[in-house]
Amino acid sequence: MGLKQNLHNLKEKYKGTKMAPAFNAIHTFLYLPNETTHNGTHIKAADDLKRTMNIVIMALVPCLIFGMFNAGYQHHVATGEAERAMSFFSGNFWNLDNLWIGIVKILPLVIVSYVVGLAVEFIFAVIKGHEVEEGYLVTGMLVPLIVPVDLPLWMLAVAVVFGVVIGKEVFGGTGMNILNPALTIRAFLFFAYPTWMSGDKVWVQGAVESIGKADAISGETILGSLAQSQPLSYSVSDMFFGFIPGSVGETSTFLILLGALFLIFTKIGSWRIMLSSVIGALVMGFIFNQVVDFGWIGETSKFYGLMSLDFWKHLLIGGFAFGAVYMATDPVSASQTNKGKWIYGFLIGFVSIMIRVFNPAYPEGVMLAILLMNVFAPTIDHYVVQGNVKRRLKRAKVKTA
Amino acid sequence: MSKDIRIKKGLDIKLVGEAKQVTTELPIGSVYAIKPEDFHGVIPKILAKEGTEVKAGQALFHAKSDERILFPSPVSGKITEITRGARRKVLEIKITADSNQAFEDFGKKDVAAMSGEEVKKHLFAAGCWPFIKQRPYDVVANPNQAPKAIFVSAYASAPLAADYDYTLKGKEAELQVALTALTKLTDGKVHVSVGSNSSPLATTKGVEVHKVSGPHPVGNVSTQIAQIDPINKGEVVWVVTPQDLVVIGELLLTGKFNAKRTIALTGSKFKTPQYVTALPGANIAEVVKGNLDTDNTRVISGNVLSGLEVGEKGFIGFYDNQITAIPEGNDYELFGWNKPVFNKISTSRAFTFSWLNPKKKYDLNTNTNGEHRAFVVTGSYEEVFPLDIYPMQLLKACMYKDLDEMEGLGAYEVAPEDFALTEFICVSKQPHQKIVREGLDLMREELG
Missing domain, CATH: 3.40.50.11540 (NADH-ubiquinone oxidoreductase 51kDa subunit)
Known part of the structure; x- marks a missing residue:
């Protein structure tokens, strides 16, 4: 009772002041507020935005934990200190040595992402006098999962400030943004520091420092090597379970699949978008396979490596699965109508694989595909909604005719 | 040529306090009040001044727009008070009822x-x-x-x-x-x-x-x-x-105007939820006497979704046939936003478990279960909204006052009460019914 009453008194004391939103933001994390309904519905459903966002974060936690182990595992494999893991529960993967590297490298990313991003949110809330919206809770978790392990923290901080301010706050904050903020941050990193982000070294911890030394290690992702038409060096189960280099949280298709099922079951994530983007990716991949089969593209072509990859393997490598499940489904920047979601998702899958194959500089397409479709989502919605409007007008005409 | 109507989209909100099928006849109470606000959009012109004796059915005021539309007194008695608010707006016309009811005779008709x-x-x-x-x-x-x-x-x-x-x-x-x-x-x-x-x-x-x-x-x-x-x-x-x-x-x-109706007293705050007979405009305290637990209670004239908060001292709305009393939810709940919820209704399964037991009856309170936010989640309103209308798009059109778009999206077909369920499940806690009401008022003003 004591804490609850004290906090309540504090809240009343600072009501209406500039700092009230900042205090309330913290207070509401501890206690569900004592707000009651006014006229309108006198009762409300149990869910609020915090709960919704929290579910997404929970779906991300397995990916984060796996990413920590994987960071260490990739490092140790690359330096030759560890053997390849043979099964999902292999001790070569799940050990404290691996986790330690993950903690040292990845926790700072998480902390910087949250501290910087939330600071920006708080500042804007205080200046504009509105409550702190929960949007950044998910963004702040997504960001560390879609960057390379060896990203310098200052770069992350700069990118987060850019992404939150330009990607979200200038549009009016949570709910008003056009682009997915997490992807805006990722895209900023990609375009502002291209040598870092598109190189073949940042994906495995320690690879950058080892450049030029005798025991230099490779930090190449599967996509990177495929883009250079090198043969696939990982087994399907490695790719599915995620024992491959890549951005922190995107490697384990298996855990992403579990996360997707969780999001669909809780009715938080849109199954329409997830399913249709998978279909879109398969269709594009299949078309490329056919192109190769017909012999239109020879082995000498620089596109051969990725184009000839079996179409379903596209789902397992790179960030596609992660993007389709956690990024494309962001309700604010996605299509908002159910029919629009099918189109939006399909095009994301389709364009992702297209960019993946044809982009020579950086062989991953899901980020650019989602950002592109974010821009087109309002247009898709517009036509879907116009369909409804036309149907209504037609009904009136049938009557009068 | 009747047509059966079956819908699948929607949500039955099952609450504690369903009225038992027993009706108590109540005596004519003492004070009644007619609120012109019950007649949305009507600007009243008072016909019966303070101190006038009126019979049941006799007009109290007419609409400014059309003087043929008369608004009757539900009881016979004396007009004791006309309460006015800002800019002399008529809030309530209070009538002290006679013990013997006299009815205006309008004649039998074939x-x-x-x-x-x-x-x-x-x-x-x-x-x-x-x-x-x-x-x-x-x-x-x-x-x-x-x-x-x-x-x-x-x-x-x-x-x-x-x-x-x-x-x-x-x-x-x-x-x-x-x-x-x-x-x-x-x-x-x-x-x-x-x-x-x-x-x-x-x-x-x-x-x-x-x-x-x-x-x-x-x-x-x-x-x-x-x-x-x-x-x-x-x-x-x-x-x-x-x-x-x-x-x-x-x-x-x-030939008599007898507004007496059977009113349901419902909700968990009633000791015995049941039916009573009463007139519209009756004083709630008299209707619920001895039956209501008044400690921290929200008393609503109408249902929990679209009714009006009137309080225990208030009066039954002119159109309502239900009084609901539920607990106020003006308390904090530790970690209420992330812990599993078993005692509240939800259409999601985000650690809310009302989907496990669809038959269970809930004792919901008036807590908003969260703070007001911008529209974020999409696709959930459609599940409880059976009309061929895009609810969120229409709400947004109402908010930015685009008359053409409201018209195109079907604002003619809806009433605020149709947005009660979307308001109930809204994770952003937006006041949907208010938004629609204001949108409709604007259309009425601009388009007639």
């Missing part, structure tokens, strides 16, 4: 022999016109327009709503007469929807009877209109509730 104009005139004179509401805009009907159809919904699907099959029992004669009168008012049809064949309205003649089934909001008349004969631009339909039909019927049969 409906079958009356023409549409005569019926209209009679309803005007006896103060029964306010019972007829119109779509679009959900306001008292404009008598200068011809409705393409008239709808009566005799199936209440709102949470804890009074069961029409029970409250209308024995009123078959009145209902039949009133419906016959309604058929004279339109060139189109009169549609009546019932929940089951045992409804007193199931066997009425001269009208189309439809059987409806499905979750709330199937009982909302907008849902039924959309299924039977949707409203297009420029069209008008009229809507009457069954309890008001009884009043009209009794007027035609006996």
Whole structure:
């Protein structure tokens, strides 16, 4: 009772002041507020935005934990200190040595992402006098999962400030943004520091420092090597379970699949978008396979490596699965109508694989595909909604005719 | 040629405190109040000044827009007070009731022999016109327009709503007469929807009877209109509730305006939720005397979704046949935003477990369960919104006041109450009904 009453008194004391939103933001994390309904519905459903966002974060936690182990595992494999893991529960993967590297490298990313991003949110809330919206809770978790392990923290901080301010706050904050903020941050990193982000070294911890030394290690992702038409060096189960280099949280298709099922079951994530983007990716991949089969593209072509990859393997490598499940489904920047979601998702899958194959500089397409479709989502919605409007007008005409 | 209506989209909110099918006759109370606000969009012109003695059925005020539309006193007594608010707006007309009720005599009528104009005139004179509401805009009907159809919904699907099959029992004669009168008012049809064949309205003649089934909001008349004969631009339909039909019927049969109706006392704060008979405008404290737990209670005239908070000292709304009392939720809940929830309703499964047990009855309070936010989540409103309308898009059109878009998206077809369920499940806690009401008011002002 004591804490609850004290906090309540504090809240009343600072009501209406500039700092009230900042205090309330913290207070509401501890206690569900004592707000009651006014006229309108006198009762409300149990869910609020915090709960919704929290579910997404929970779906991300397995990916984060796996990413920590994987960071260490990739490092140790690359330096030759560890053997390849043979099964999902292999001790070569799940050990404290691996986790330690993950903690040292990845926790700072998480902390910087949250501290910087939330600071920006708080500042804007205080200046504009509105409550702190929960949007950044998910963004702040997504960001560390879609960057390379060896990203310098200052770069992350700069990118987060850019992404939150330009990607979200200038549009009016949570709910008003056009682009997915997490992807805006990722895209900023990609375009502002291209040598870092598109190189073949940042994906495995320690690879950058080892450049030029005798025991230099490779930090190449599967996509990177495929883009250079090198043969696939990982087994399907490695790719599915995620024992491959890549951005922190995107490697384990298996855990992403579990996360997707969780999001669909809780009715938080849109199954329409997830399913249709998978279909879109398969269709594009299949078309490329056919192109190769017909012999239109020879082995000498620089596109051969990725184009000839079996179409379903596209789902397992790179960030596609992660993007389709956690990024494309962001309700604010996605299509908002159910029919629009099918189109939006399909095009994301389709364009992702297209960019993946044809982009020579950086062989991953899901980020650019989602950002592109974010821009087109309002247009898709517009036509879907116009369909409804036309149907209504037609009904009136049938009557009068 | 009746049509069965079945909907799948929607949500039945099951609450504790359903009224037992027992009716207590209450004596005429002492103080009554008529609130012009109950008649949305009507600007009152007072006819009966303070101190006037009125009989039941005698007009208290008329609408500024049309002086034929009279608003009657439900009781006979003396007007003791007219409360005014800002800019001299009339808030309440208080009447102290006589112990012996005197009724204004409007004369018995033989409906079958009356023409549409005569019926209209009679309803005007006896103060029964306010019972007829119109779509679009959900306001008292404009008598200068011809409705393409008239709808009566005799199936209440709102949470804890009074069961029409029970409250209308024995009123078959009145209902039949009133419906016959309604058929004279339109060139189109009169549609009546019932929940089951045992409804007193199931066997009425001269009208189309439809059987409806499905979750709330199937009982909302907008849902039924959309299924039977949707409203297009420029069209008008009229809507009457069954309890008001009884009043009209009794007027035609006996010549008296007797607004007495059976009212359901519902909600977990009632000791014995049951039915009582009372007049609209009756003082809540007198109606609920001895039955209500008043500690930290929200008293609502109407249902929990679209009713009006009146408090224990308030008065029953003119159109309402239900009083709901639920606990106030003005307390904090530790980690309420992330811990698993078993005692509240939710349409998601985000650690909310109401989907495990769809039959369970809940004791919900008035806590908002979260703070007001911008629209974020998409796709959830559609699951509880049975009309062929994009709810979020329409709400946003109302918010940025784009009349063309509101028109295109179907604002003519809806009433605020249709957005009660989307408001209930809204994770951003937006006031949907208020947004729609303001949007409709704007349209009415600009487009007429």
